[in-house]
Amino acid sequence: MKPRLTIEYCPKCGWLLRSAWLAQELLTTFTEELGEVALRPAEVSGRFKIYINDEEIFDRKRAGGFPEIKELKQQVRDLIAPEKSLGHSDTKANPSN
Numbered sequence: 001m002k003p004r005l006t007i008e009y010c011p012k013c014g015w016l017l018r019s020a021w022l023a024q025e026l027l028t029t030f031t032e033e034l035g036e037v038a039l040r041p042a043e044v045s046g047r048f049k050i051y052i053n054d055e056e057i058f059d060r061k062r063a064g065g066f067p068e069i070k071e072l073k074q075q076v077r078d079l080i081a082p083e084k085s086l087g088h089s090d091t092k093a094n095p096s097n
Helices: 015-031 071-078
Strands: 004-009 036-041 047-053 055-059
Touching: 004 015, 004 071, 015 036, 036 055, 055 071
Parallel strands: 004 036
Antiparallel strands: 004 047, 047 055
16 A cells, blocks of 8 residues: 555644645655545644654654755655655755766
8 A cells, every 4th residue: 555644734823725735745746656645633733743654754843843845755755765766856966966
């Protein structure tokens, strides 16, 4: 089965649109690799966490802010499709530089 990515967000904080945008970006980038992306309203105020198959991969409070999309894509890629190129979002060193 393909992995399920869940974005848990605080609805009271107004983070639904940010969550939906992140979901769209991840689904666009990992069309073949992700089975689904779920948006889950948090029961705890201020919570913003991201999980892959129920394993937490990001916590806004621990990180001190929201994830940058480039870094989030790299982290998801490293966990579910390490061989996948992210094009301009990749930080792998270019040997020609």
